[in-house]
Structures are given as structure tokens and as C-alpha cells.
Amino acid sequence: MTSPPIRSGSRRELLASVAVTSLLASASEAGARGYSGSLPFRTYSADPPRPVLPGAWVFFTQDEAVAVEAIVDRLVPADDLSVGGKEAGCAVFIDRQLAGPYGHSSRLYTQGPFLPGLPTQGYQGEMNPAQRYRAGLAAIDAHLKREKGRGFAALPAVEQDAFLTRLEKGEVTLPPGSGGAQGFFNLVLQNTMEGFFSDPVYGGNRGMASWRMLGFPGTRYDYRDWVSKHNQRYPLPPVSIMGAPEWSAR
């Protein structure tokens, strides 16, 4: 048995001075840091989101963008409740997401071996979302041109809906690795809903269209004045991270 390293009864004296330890700061400026003696605070260390700006497509080709705009406009159709997915910016949202860390699965575990999994084990494909869109959209385009002689965007709305329903049910064959027709449909549906309902700072939900439809007040953060007003509708319009149009109108 090793001898006990702390002698019983003896307590260490407080170390005389341990300011911010230089040891690690010098070892690697980039990340690892040592702190002692105070709460660290570095100015400009906040990391706010960078607003998506309208403009040219970043990830999609022109043809892909046309198809995705048509798809999101059927998933979220324009009606008396809100504008459609295209006008709400869902395709722009997806384009920018696919160009960033999400599209490249850079935060996920992407080491092999890649084996077919059980449903309870989640997505096990090798392709990241960006690759799945590229392959999935191309396969849909080829499929429709073969079957109908034209791409998705050129179909009438009824046929577009019928085709999306077949994708959703897995009745169309897409290349392996992309997650199959159902997997690809679910991915596009998920991303479209993200774009429609997320903060407008990411390029979708233009004018907070979906939040106005639901009555969601967005980023307000303080409801203490309304918590006890049971069964009374909250009266204020939504606000986003970038503010609200009402503010700049004044």
C-alpha cells in the first residue's frame, strides 16, 4: 500500500500568489487557458449570430435552387394563414445551412466503419446533409425527367404534391447512402420547417411570418406582466434577434 500523500491534520497553506496562470496560456494561445484569482472577463468574447444576407446562392446551383424553392412552396403552401415557403425564405435558409457546419456534419461523429444500422441507432450513412441534397435533388430530377419529361418546378401543383407524397412513403428509389427516399424527404421537411419557424436572422421566416401566424412573440424574454393573466391572449407582436419592422418604421 502506498504511503498516504496528505499527512493527517496538516492543511496546505494557501498558495501565495496565483494570478492568471501563464503556464498554459503560453503553451497554446489558441484554446487552453488557466484561470485563478478572479472571474475571467474578456471584452468582445461574445459570439452573436451573423445575419444571413439575401443574394446569390451559396450552396445550390441555379437548377437546384429552383427545385428547392418549388418544394418548400408545397411543403409550406401560401394561403390565408401565411406566405409560402419560398417567399418566407426557406430555400435561402437551407442554402446557407448547407454551406456551413451543419451541411458538412462537422460537429458529428463521422468516423467509420459505416454499417447499416437499426432504426434505434439513427442515421448511419456516410453522406453529410450537403452531399445528400446534391445527390437527392439530382436523382429526383432524373427520375421526373424520365417519368414526366420535366423537373419538379415545372410540374403543376397537384402533381408536385403527388410526387412528394410518394417520396414521403418511400415509393421512389433514391441512391443508397443518401438515406433513401423517405430519409431524404424527412431531411428536406425538417430543414424547411427549421427555415420557416426559426429566427429570421438565418434567412427564413421573413417578416416573422410563421410567428405571426402562431402568435409566438419571439425573443421577448420577459413575461412577468402576463403570467397571471390566465386565458387572456398575449397582446404584443413578435420580435426577432434583429428587432421588429415596427421599430424601424418609426
Added chain:
Amino acid sequence: MTRILPRKDAVIVGLGWTGSIIANELADEGLDVLALERGPWRDTATDFNIGYAQDELRYAIRKDLFLQPALEAITMRNNPSQTALPMRDYGSFLPGHGVGGAGVHWNGHTWRFWDSEFRINSHLTERYGAAKFAGLDLQDWGVTAAEMEPYYDAFEYLCGISGKAGNIRGQKQPGGNPFEDPRAREYPLPPMQMTYAPTLFAEAARTLNLSPFPTPSANLSGAYVNSLGVAMGQCTMCGFCERFGCANYSKSSAQTCVLPVLMRKRNFELRTECEVLKVELHRSGNMARGVTYVDSSGEEFFQPADIVLLCAYGLQNVRLMMLSGIGKQYDPNTNEGTVGRNYCYQTNCGTQVFLEGKELNPFIAAGSLGQTVDDFNGDAFDHGNVNFVGGAGINCIPTNARPIGYRPVPPGTPRWGSAWKRETARNYRSTLSFGCQGSSYPQRSNYLDLDPTYKDRHGRPLLRMTFEFPDNDIRMSHFMSDRSEEIARALGGRQHTTSRATKAWNSVPYQSTHNTGGAIMGTDPTRSAVNRYLQSWDVNNVFVVGASAFAHNAGKNPTGTVGALAFLAADAIRNRYLKAAGQPLVAA
């Protein structure tokens, strides 16, 4: 090459809830304490900034604050005959990362486990006979609720928990939880102001002779100065709580409760972006020499220390023990071994009631603002006539109505198109949800070990999780679904729907980050990994703190008990271990 650093009295692996509590206690004792944290420094003003903290896409959907699987993933399968594959994205549970750990982005439901849970084997055997739970490896924890009381009290007064006591020193208190064990005093803060949905839920529950009470909450009902003298603010019910840091200093966490005091102590040092790879043992095997860690530049260090505290979250504690050779790997075939056994989770079901013409304002919400019914939790009711043990808390705690994730629609509604949109808009503000958080009891084939195939970025094996809901727990959950239906009927409404638990635990949809066991506390060194002081049975100067110590999981969130265990371990080190350093506190 590994650089060798100057010795420390105590090294703490992970600066989350447990790490910060223990660091502060040991620093008060005068020890020279170092915490090594894998993730970055995080604080309210900079990282949970009120200008953009309420960003659902970034924090709830893309999970900005959580442990990224690229850094460390876990493989899973449902039973030992299957091949485990990595969870390429975390889904069912979301481990924390960075200073504050998962305590940054928890909800704050803060429970005490009951005496009948700490003494579960003895209690159930006395009441029903051991045959009642045959096939479940239920073990006593080695502590009683009375022994845990001062530690629960310490955690609740550190946090500023808002609640209503149900039992003060044996005196039942109207309005509180009638099933709780005696507590020494009231909660530090009164319950939060109730929103509409939990108010309706409580009214319905009362018509069924159930006993709803306000859920004990780490979202503060008012301004508070905690037991360390740190000031906190009132929760504004922002609805961006779980998965988010709080911009108001109103959610109890290491940041709001401990770090303002701890970071000023000169005998405490924190190193961030330093991942501990291994606890290094003396050749004797029963003492640790310190830990090896790697910083974000890739440089490796050896940090000698007299005491090593694993506070890295339950699952990571277990993996570090396995990678370091602390304790014997559990083998489900022989039922032998101490590390990896008794892995448990949570058995949940949920109900949605589609009301008509009600304005619930569901976005006015906080992580733990709601009502709970404990009449069917644990052994609060007689199990003589039912074919299971355990139970669930029934919780109406609408935490948010963030629209990417929260869009209740009746079953059968299309997922897109005009009909989808109509139903989404129609039900958004008027759907009442509640859920049953059920117990999870250990069975032999549910365990943790190291994966034979998949490796982390340092080339070390990932943790492998083998888990399926035991039959007992499925039966329990079905019973709870039936009770939920009764409450739903009492609530009325246009229609309602209740889920029923099914086999094959699915790692994809979020369930809860309540992973328990794997390094359990107990009285028998052949069937537990740590003693009642959370000291390793095998390596005397290693303490393993977290829900890894739970011998089973109750129908409750774990952190009240995790925090109490942190105070218990700190007390044991301060008042027992330092007087007999290097010695086991319980004779094996």
C-alpha cells in the same frame, strides 16, 4: 512527450455542477485545488447574452452548447446480441460541455429521492417479498434519506430552489408534496407564479383525489442571495430554458451559484480546454498518482495530485474509470464486475389534450414552472395488486413553445401542406401537455463497457451503451398511461392522445439526459464501484461523483440527488478522508 507539472492536493475532472461544488468545498478546506475542464470558459454576459440567447435554431436544434459527437461519441445497441453503432449525433440524451457542464442548459426540476428509493431492496422486500422484483438488480445505496437530508438542504440553499415543502420535520404541510420525507426547513423561495396550463392540470387532478403541488424549481421565483452570498435574479419565464443558458442570472448553475465565489479563491485554479485522458495509478493499483490530460494544442501533460475527483458527468466518469483500469469491468454473462453495471435511464410517456377556445400562452414558460402529481411515483402507492414495481411523477411543466420543436397537432394530421398548417395554427396556443417521468430499474443486460470498434479523436475506445426497457418498466409505464388518460378525461377538451411505452429504446428522439449508474454506490464491494462516500472501492484516493453513483433511477430528475451527493463526498473528504488520507473510509 508528456510534460510533468507541479503537484496539486486535489484535481477535479470536469467543472460542471458536481465539480464546482466540490472544488469550492475543498478550497474552503485550504487545499490546493485544480479543475480540468474539457470545454471552454462560459459566463452569462458573454455566452448567454440577452441579445441572442433566445435563438432556438442555434441552441435547441443545432445544440451549440452541448458536447459534440466529433469530440466524443457513444455507441449504442439494445441488447448484447446486436452490433453497437455510434450515435453520430446525440439525440435521446445530450451531455454537456464546457464550464458549468449540463447545469448550464438544464431545466432545473430539483427533486429529493425518497428513503424507499435509497433502501429500495430492503424496502420492497419488507413490503412485498423479494419475488416481487425478481430479475431486477435492485440494491440499497448505503445511505438513508435522513442521512442525505443536510446535503439536499445544502444544494437547495445553494441553488435557491422555489417550492413548497410537504413535510417539515415530520409535520405535513398543506400545498406541498405529501409523499416526501421530512425536510429540516422550507424551500429557500416560494413557488413560482403558475401559468394557466398547470393550473388547469392541478384542478383536474384534484377532482380525481390526487395531490398536485408546485414542481420544485431551480428557476427562481424571486431575487435571492444564496448560501455563498451570490445574488441571483427573478426568472422572467422567457421560455428558452432547457438547452439554453439563462441571460437573467435566474437559473441555478455553476455560473450563477458557485463560480463568482470559487474563481476568486487563490488556492483554486481552472484550466479549460483540457481533456483528461486517464487517471494514472501507482503500481500497487490502489492509489492514483494523478491524471494525464491533453490541451487544445494537442500537448500532453501529467498532473500529479493527492486526490482525484471524477466529476465529468456520469457516463464520462464511467468511461474514464474503464480507460484507467479503476474497478473491474462488469460482465452481464457472469453478473460479475463493478464498473458498468446497473446502467439505468428513464421510462417516459406523454399526453396531449387539445382544448378548445383556451388561450394558454404556452410560450410563457420556464424550465421547471409547473405542477407535479406524485401519488403514483416510486412506492407511494400499494403495488400489492399490480404486476410491477416503481412508478412515475406526473408532470405538467410546459417548458416552452419554441416553434421549430413545439407544434402539437392531433394524430393523423398530415406533416405538410395546407391541412398541416391549419391544424398547426389552430392548436398552437391551446394544447395542454403533461408527461410521466418513470423509474428505470437495473437488469442484467443493461450495462456500459468500451466499444471494440469505434474510437474517439485520440484513438481511445468509445463508451458502449447496451440498453432496453425492462418488462417491469414497460408495465409500470402502461399503468401510468392509464392514469394519464384519467386526468386527460377530467381536463375535457376536443380530443386527447397518450403515448404508450414500447420496446426498443430509440436513441434518436430526445428523452432525457438522466443517464444513471455504471459506477454505483453501495455496501458490497463486489456489486458496487464506490462506497457510501463515493470513494472508489479499489483506488482509495479516487472519488467518483455524479449520477453514475445511482444504483437505480427513480421517477424523478437526478440533479437534486447529484448535487446532494457532491456535498456528501466533499464532507467525507473534509471530515474523514483528510484525517486518514489514502485509507478506505469503509472497510471492504
